[in-house]
Amino acid sequence: MDQRTRTRRRNRAAIQEAALRLFQRQGYEATTVAQIAREAGVSHMTFFRCFPTKEDVVLQDEYDPMLEELVREQPATLPAVERIHRATLVGLGRVYEHNREALLDRSRLLLSIPALRSRVGENLASASTAFERGLTPPETTHPTLEVRAVAAACSAALSAAVIAWVDTDGEGELPELVDRAFLALRASSPGHHRS
Amino acid sequence: MDQRTRTRRRNRAAIQEAALRLFQRQGYEATTVAQIAREAGVSHMTFFRCFPTKEDVVLQDEYDPMLEELVREQPATLPAVERIHRATLVGLGRVYEHNREALLDRSRLLLSIPALRSRVGENLASASTAFERGLTPPETTHPTLEVRAVAAACSAALSAAVIAWVDTDGEGELPELVDRAFLALRASSPGHHRS
DNA sequence: GGCCTCGTGTTAGTGAGTAACATTTCTGCT
DNA sequence: AGCAGAAATGTTACTCACTAACACGAGGCC
Structure with missing residues (x-):
């Protein structure tokens, strides 16, 4: 497998886990995308390249x-x-x-x-x-x-x-x-x- | 009927008509809420008091x-x-x-x-x-x-x-x-x- | 007519999502 | 191995939907 797609998936998973963790801790609307990205160690642009909207983190x-x-x-x-x-x-x-x-x-x-x-x-x-x-x-x-x-x-x-x-x-x-x-x-x- | 609710309905109808007109003329995403409000002769706050989101103008x-x-x-x-x-x-x-x-x-x-x-x-x-x-x-x-x-x-x-x-x-x-x-x-x- | 309530406008702000460009990171080729 | 090209990422700046707070003005009630 490609190295690029591997890190991409790792990013995706890290973002999703960080998001769900934050949602459970402080609620969905109280959590900002920038916060999720910071928690996952990426920029907020990477977030939107993995998930088209904030909702898709949960929906997909x-x-x-x-x-x-x-x-x-x-x-x-x-x-x-x-x-x-x-x-x-x-x-x-x-x-x-x-x-x-x-x-x-x-x-x-x-x-x-x-x-x-x-x-x-x-x-x-x-x-x-x-x-x-x-x-x-x-x-x-x-x-x-x-x-x-x-x-x-x-x-x-x-x-x-x-x-x-x-x-x-x-x-x-x-x-x-x-x-x-x-x-x-x-x-x-x-x-x-x-x- | 109350005068207040009457103007409220007039606002609602005016907003909806203006919105649909603009959507048809220049497309949905190219139309901004401020534009709709201006076309309907109200402020953009009145828009959101009538319709919770831009989408609801079409959805409701x-x-x-x-x-x-x-x-x-x-x-x-x-x-x-x-x-x-x-x-x-x-x-x-x-x-x-x-x-x-x-x-x-x-x-x-x-x-x-x-x-x-x-x-x-x-x-x-x-x-x-x-x-x-x-x-x-x-x-x-x-x-x-x-x-x-x-x-x-x-x-x-x-x-x-x-x-x-x-x-x-x-x-x-x-x-x-x-x-x-x-x-x-x-x-x-x-x-x-x-x- | 004067209070009083309620809708509206104004302003300023937050946050999602996007565009453009610089930068880093991987891949393919020799 | 090393370099050229490609692709993903980060940075910045911006648009726009949507909200909070407050000031203002137009009905309704006495």
Whole structure:
């Protein structure tokens, strides 16, 4: 690997860790980008070369390629919602056991800070396109509206599960909530509670 | 009505019109808040008292109460997705005929400017809570996860329809696309096209 | 008409994000 | 190894969204 990309990644990681440390210690809005950069030992320009905005330090993740691949691995005979449901459970299982608390902390942060919450829709959108790509054969250029609608609906349901998880302060278990959210998509009647 | 609130609304409208005019003439990012305020004949502080951010001039709408009411009017025996589907069609029909071009212009703007697109998720979220309120009886305090998931999925599907509409530059008809998106939610299989 | 509240304008400030240029650091080639 | 070119980083200065504080003026209330 290149030396340049190595130091670049080290910078990226140092910035992200410094940022999260400062956010937890003194709050998101009370922390300035210059402060993060100083803590990470770089200039504030390097910060913006690694993360386009201050919010992206928290927002960016790299789950999308995994989700796409997991959806593609599910049997194509299943309905699309079911494929995405299973893929989500598998992917979640991979990070949930060892990173449950980190995932909860990050989700809490994303949902509690207005500047971050106003942008979680972007993460939903990128998860949605990952689902679309997983549903459509690789050579397809543009997914159909039907595929896009289902993918968007599934990521929205997933997001509802995460929000419910954070609402209960992480007392429930996220995979169960995800199950309930996806099941509600298939058989939904108003006022229907699980027994 | 109060004289004060009257001038306040006049200010609001003047700012919004001036802003949209300037955005169309010279682009969103090339237009500064001070410029909008000057064009509307107010100070830039008045701007921020009417709209919390520059983006909100384009983002804010008042469809949510109507959507909530329309969902509540649909027969409660129908599945939740169907109630929201019908409510959306009715509400859309009300504004679509006379404001089709304005709706298209606004949607184009929202989806083409990065600063705006990154925040459309907020509109989806508020539409989602409107759906939730329409689905749950008025005395209910917190909607169930199932209701939240369905509401979020429906607003996501609606958004997919709007995106597809804008993608074709408004050549299709939005209500048809909304139909396709909602139908895809119920019977979905990958690669399935409507016949 | 006089108090009094509330919206507005003015000013000055913070902080995110960008542009331009100097400087350092790595890479490729001989 | 050493040098030329390229690319990342730092420095400086700037724009602009947004806020805090206070002064002012226009309604509302008696």
